[in-house]
Amino acid sequence: MEMVKPVGGPILEVKNLTISAPSLKKELIKSMDLAIQPGKMLGLIGESGSGKSLTAAAILGLLPPTLQVTGGKITFMDLEITALPENKARALRGRDIAYLSQNYQGFFTPFIKIGEQLVEVIQSHGRMKKSEAKEKSLYWLDKVSLPAQRVYDSYPYQLSGGMLQRASIASAIMFRPKLIIADEPSTALDVLTGERILDLLVELQQELNCSVLLISHDLNHIINRTEEMAVMYGGQIVEQGSTAEVHRNPVHPYTQMLLQSRLKLSRNIPDRLPAMEGEAAWVEKSGCPFAPRCKWASAQCHEIPPMSKINGSHLVACHAVSAERMKAYARS
Numbered sequence: 609m610e611m612v613k614p615v616g617g618p619i620l621e622v623k624n625l626t627i628s629a630p631s632l633k634k635e636l637i638k639s640m641d642l643a644i645q646p647g648k649m650l651g652l653i654g655e656s657g658s659g660k661s662l663t664a665a666a667i668l669g670l671l672p673p674t675l676q677v678t679g680g681k682i683t684f685m686d687l688e689i690t691a692l693p694e695n696k697a698r699a700l701r702g703r704d705i706a707y708l709s710q711n712y713q714g715f716f717t718p719f720i721k722i723g724e725q726l727v728e729v730i731q732s733h734g735r736m737k738k739s740e741a742k743e744k745s746l747y748w749l750d751k752v753s754l755p756a757q758r759v760y761d762s763y764p765y766q767l768s769g770g771m772l773q774r775a776s777i778a779s780a781i782m783f784r785p786k787l788i789i790a791d792e793p794s795t796a797l798d799v800l801t802g803e804r805i806l807d808l809l810v811e812l813q814q815e816l817n818c819s820v821l822l823i824s825h826d827l828n829h830i831i832n833r834t835e836e837m838a839v840m841y842g843g844q845i846v847e848q849g850s851t852a853e854v855h856r857n858p859v860h861p862y863t864q865m866l867l868q869s870r871l872k873l874s875r876n877i878p879d880r881l882p883a884m885e886g887e888a889a890w891v892e893k894s895g896c897p898f899a900p901r902c903k904w905a906s907a908q909c910h911e912i913p914p915m916s917k918i919n920g921s922h923l924v925a926c927h928a929v930s931a932e933r934m935k936a937y938a939r940s
């Protein structure tokens with residue numbers, strides 16, 4: 609499939625995307641706008657149930673049959689993914705768009721050696737002799753800092769969690785994808801192994817010069833590793849912009865709450881961290897999704913707030929952000 613990258617434009621653009629569950633008469637993602645620039649890492653953060661994985665599934669063309677895209681579109685390079693027939697979407701997945709999930713245990717079939725599985729993946733995407741496919745597999749296993757030959761000859765159950773996640777990364781990047789969707793790739797690992805996996809992802813992104821959508825519920829991961837970030841609540845993006853700017857100047861009350869409840873290294877550690885009040889399931893159905901947990905909520909919040917520009921690429925959807933406050937941010 610020939611694709612042309614729009615000059616100067618994003619590699620992936622999600623425009624006004626709405627995903628619905630018709631049987632439940634419910635919109636799970638509402639009017640979402642998101643763009644990832646070539647060679648950049650964008651972090652998507654939100655509590656459980658906010659819609660991060662559904663966004664990933666829609667980009668991959670893998671929404672369950674009970675859900676539908678009922679508005680908007682997703683464009684990758686110059687292709688409208690949301691309008692692609694399944695065979696074309698399948699050709700895109702695993703080749704131009706790679707997917708990494710937290711479920712590395714389920715990535716490989718248990719009783720087939722890793723090497724055999726990698727060779728099969730390579731051969732399924734094009735003609736290549738087995739010996740060449742083996743060489744390619746060993747190259748990428750080595751690239752993710754694994755003892756290549758040993759892992760190639762191992763069954764999945766013979767590897768540790770961190771090694772398996774590295775092997776799944778090798779499999780995902782073997783075709784030098786233009787976009788990697790990493791959905792909580794470190795969540796199921798211990799803290800240090802998880803950090804190393806994220807470091808590896810950043811290294812590979814720079815080496816391959818590809819774009820990454822890093823999905824996480826851990827704000828530290830997003831702040832430490834991404835250039836742009838988007839904050840999701842109840843199926844909507846409530847704030848987005850450069851990570852440094854959103855970190856320095858969080859404007860949406862939800863982003864502020866997330867940042868306040870973050871664990872930081874400090875000499876003066878408080879006895880108790882400020883807890884985030886309420887539950888992620890408290891979502892306003894027809895207005896600002898965060899209204900039920902927001903201390904600034906007013907009657908106006910029964911309507912969906914438009915995205916307003918704070919400065920540069922920094923955008924926020926909040927009625928409580930007054931014009932004066934925006935001007936003050938723009939001046940700071």
Ligand SMILES: Nc1ncnc2c1ncn2[C@@H]1O[C@H](COP(=O)(O)OP(=O)(O)OP(=O)(O)O)[C@@H](O)[C@H]1O
Nearest residue numbers: 629636654655656657658659660661662663672674
């Ligand atoms: N097949 C489905 N049918 C109906 N509702 C669904 C379906 N899949 C997901 N949902 C709902 O859509 C919302 C978003 O789910 P999603 O899995 O995208 O959340 P998430 O932010 O990825 O959460 P987590 O961090 O726990 O994975 C949730 O309320 C979830 O219950």
